[in-house]
Amino acid sequence: MMSEPQERAIETSQQRHARHQGMEASEVLDVVEKSFSGNPKAMQYFYDLFRDVYCNGVKTHSGKETIGTMCVQIPDEIIHAAGGIPVRMCNGFYTDEEIGGEFMPAKSCSLVKASLGMLKSETNPYSDGIKTIVNPTTCDQKKKAAGMMREMGYQVYDMELPPVKESEEGREYWRRSVRKFTQEVTRITGKKITKKGLKETIRKVGQAQIAYHRLNDLRKHTPVPILGKDIFMLTNAYFFDDLECWTQAAEALCGEIEQRVANGFNAAGRHSPRIIFTGSPPVFPNLKIPLMIELADGVIVADETCSSNRLLNDMVSVDEWFMYDMVDAVADRYLKSCTCPIFTMNDDRIRRLIDLYRSFHADGVIYQAFSGCSVYEMEQRSVAKAMEKEGIPMLYIETDYSPSGTGQLSTRIEAFMESLKARRRNKR
Amino acid sequence: MNIKARIDRLDWRRFRFWLQLAAFLLLVYGGRLAIDLGQSLPTFACGYNRGATAGVCYLLPLQHQLAQPWSRLFSPAGLEVLGGLGLFLLWFVVLNKAWCGFICPLGTIQDWITGLRKKLGIRYSSYTDEQFNQLRLIKYALLLLLIFIPLGIGGQFLSHDWGTPFCQICPARMVIPLFNGDFSQWVINFSSTGKMILTAIGMFITGLFFVGSFLKKRFFCFFCPMSAFHYIFSKFALFKLKKEGSKCTVCGDCYRVCDMQIKPIADNVTKKDILMDDCILCLKCVAACPEEGALRVDILGKPIFEATKDGFVKRMGMEKKQ
């Protein structure tokens, strides 16, 4: 006797999307957690956080005013001061990229496609719903995304970012944008920004930055005490985690890593080449290239990407703690030192890379560009030239979120690691 | 913790406040204790602060000496001008422009006025880039005038009424004696056309000085011919402001806190010796730099104060509250 087939509820689109996301996230989390021995214990907070958010459907900011941000240039301090919670919408899911691909050109960059794909899917892993999205006018694709997001029904605030950051006009333009945004964000959250409140959030974000810097400085040690994939996990968590929880967890990690340094612990292999990672940002779960590097016996000791280093590197300095001065100071932090390739000049980025290479005693640079991200693709040439001039080996990888073609990529990465090892051997 | 690390973590603002106060008391009241540092001080130790100043600003004897008859000025006896200059350089070479940032009484007064503004919760003003570039030339113009007018007197092209022209318009002459209860410089001198014009301008500038330094940090320093004079010799000074361009992220933190709005401190990543003409070497930039070793102060090539993350965090009040 065959039992009567039970009436089975078909997944809603949100459920389906959550399942897709969960599948993808847990696959990457498994690699991150299980393919490496000796993960720091304090990293468990972050592994669990990702699993909770992407696989178990835990909403970290339920019931709070979350404001989506589309790029690293949106001042967190100001959103926090207005009682909002900034959540970075840059997304790394292939699932979402495929959704985005349905309404965006095939040649557009994976990150923008995935970010819009997630917004389109109407699921939000972080909170009950995001109504407002702050979109800076960085690259063309993000600029045009604003219209699409409006179509999807989001309230989009266009934050004007100048394409030139060296000029005084650009600086003044951006300061004006941030001042206007400061006013606007209070309208969104309905809470006034006070002098004291802003000072406090500058301090809080500053503390997160201090924790990050502390951790980052530890990576200068040989042997390197922590793998780059863990740092990417940590900084990616900053996208959406509660600021203070994040800082606390990062400080706990610092403590553990400091102990490791004292013990001479080596998180990587004996001869692992030390890598500086740059270019398009690895955003969870698209940690494809970083993981490949570290699985190929490399170790990422530093990075220059907007999902990690650029997110937390530069700190706010205020001379007089007045609203005017603080807002301007915050504005400067997000413009002057930003090494995003959307600006006309890229000298700063090259200089940063060379400095990272030297101060982190690195062996080589790996430059990831998402195909379709024309600015990173274009800048590759000048960076490669500068690196060659400095005698810094660099591997340029053009890639996207698709899981295919890994064989080719891993061959290249491994060959690069082998050549770095040979280079180091010869130097000795 | 070694001394260097302690210095790097120093609360620079407070340290400087006390240092400035000490220097102020020494220069403005030191004469009463019979302290005499001579007449070649590279700072506004105003000679009109009679009986109380512990030394005399070099600009006063310089203008005097240059006003000698040419027959004497351009004779071997005129070499005495070089003597004064030599003494000036001896003072200057040690501290470089830190004379402005730490010792100059007029600068200290401006900082106090700024402090008052801060207490009142009024924001400061700044020049736009364009204004900055136009106004910065004024101090050179003043320097040229304070050299050529006395020379003109010595050459009998101008009357002695135009003697010590800069002192006549310098607000230090009016302001510093006030601290000794001496109001006698607050006069227009009608005894001659030149004196009258100069003292009138001087009084006008004194008025500007009070408003200006209230609204703008170190308002007068921007026009100070002493600053321009310093800059000519600053290359040879032992005290140096250095920048490690490769470590700079061009975040502009240093520029933000700069009282003198010196932009190259942030933007110039190639120049190692970053001391600019407007600089008062107050070292606020070094204190506000979050990049390890990007800015530093050297004496004789030895770093004595260096930008550190640690120090930055402490000075910005971002340390974890215990």
Next chain:
Amino acid sequence: MKRTSLFFVACLQASSSAYAVTQLWFTDQPADRRLLKDLHNSHGGLVSIENDVYVKQLWLQQGAGLHDSGLQQAQGGKFHLLDAGGNLMEPVLEPEGMRFKMPDEGFYNAYYTEQVLANQVLNIATAKAEVLKHNCRLGHNYDRALVNPHQWDAAPLDIIRLRLPEEDFHTRIQSGNTLKFRVLHLGKPASGATVKLETEKGWSKTTRTDEQGMARFQIIQDSFATDETAESGSGKPDADSVKQQRPPKSWGNKQAENQEHNADHGSQQREGRGGEHQRHNNDRFLVSATFSSPDVGELDGKPYRQVDYSVAMTGRYTVNIQAAKGTSEALMFSSAGFLTLGVSAALYRRRRIKPFKEISFDEH
């Protein structure tokens, strides 16, 4: 020859006026104007500089007053010199006067004494000059003793200007100041001596010394104007003439400025500077003292029954600078500066709230 004739004139004058006595004093103005170019103006008047040492040259002058005088050659009198420390030293004598080096900071005192016997009256005339040596290069940390006057006890008649309160090397005597003189006869106060102060302008006052040999003058509040002020002042220095005068409202002219460089020339014309305050205007004054004692004696075999002592020296005074200074005007100007910047900054801040500054084009 000339001197004798002058002497007679003096005697004639003496008969008409009790005080019109011929006096001897020193001047640092060379008769030969060509010499001026080698002289420098120092704190102590004209000097020449030899090997970086100030050298002062003084010439003798004789006459009844500043306007009635002429250069004179020494007639067998004696020169004496006190250095900055008050010690006697040897000057270098020259036909017309004396010259001496001034290596040290302080006041040098030069004396010339001459004796003439006539009509059974022995005239002992002394010329005196008090010359300041000061160079700002050497600093200002000097001893009070350097500022205070020296005294030469061997002087037949000496007149000493006592110092003004808080006088230093930079102090100028200004019109309106009270000057104190002490007259000494062989180092002892000469009471009852006649002391006359005469300014180049013609204002003069005569007084007698008290028991301490002291005489006081308040120099007339002079504006160096050739108007009534100067003339009306030539009486007694009463309270009215000392009263502060408002500075005239017309200021200097070109001619005045050009004459400025020759200001040290006593006999120059001042007519061109009507009604002006000129800070650098300075005038000389001549202070002289005469003293008689009924001593009986003999000089070169000729008897005398009375000795007339005289001494004279010049000094400089300037316009009272304080009188030429306006505090209210000063406050007005500083307020103007205060307001200008204050208002413009306020306006600027207001205007900045508006978003953009438009670029304006020139259509021509």
Next chain:
Amino acid sequence: MNYFAGIDIGSTAIKIVVIDQDRQIIGNKVVGTGALVFKNAQNAFLALLGEIGLTRQHVSYLTTTGYGRKLFQDADETISEITANAIGAREVGKPFGTIRTIINIGGQDSKGISLDEQGNVTNFAMNDRCAAGTGRFLDMAARNLEIDVTDLGPFHFNAVSTPAAVNATCAVFAESEIIGLLGMGHGREEIVKGIHFSIAKRTIKLVKRVGIEELLYFDGGPALNQGLVAALEDELGRRLVIPPIPQVTTAFGAAIIGLESFQFEKQERQEIAPQVVAVSGGCQSCTCD
């Protein structure tokens, strides 16, 4: 006597080389990859050992390379084909001088590798996912023209008139382009020659990214194709160094790396040895009697 083996598991063929400690090739074998990659490789390896009279135990160090390198779990070391290729070329090219640039055309990818004076990889470039300009492209073309791959060389030299222009860079589009050319009446010889020039141009563009320096070395299966060699030389305007057995350079390089690693480890062991003795004296955890 120690022996070292290198196995290059490529997309179309498995190449095996066994060397002795004097770096002399004792034996080599090339078999098709097939679907059962590991099994085929294992069998071929054992067969080769049998042919030269050795057993697995004689092989002191086994190095695998190629895209299937990770499948061969028996290996002592896996190495990327780029490094192996470079080391192999350095060794093989020694009689000709110092190899500075390698052109490698394999089954599914083509590479340009530049070496420094010591034979270390300084830079390399690979074709992206597309199969254009690879061995697979030649296979496809030969199939379309109904000739054997080994005949491509002779066909190239038999062309009498101007080679046909083959513009497509994509293998799929090229197929239809070839059919089109045939339809227009072009001779197969001219088409073959055209294909060779097309591949040559494409390859040179790739190699230019790493910089072309003297000497140029060309290997991989397609290096057997004299026509393609001629086309590359003509396009470059220079002579190429072609190894005697061009397919096995990479496997040979892998074997050399195995040899070097073996010697390095041995040397290291000797260096560390005295310290080990000193430590073992105080060993408490040792349970043996």
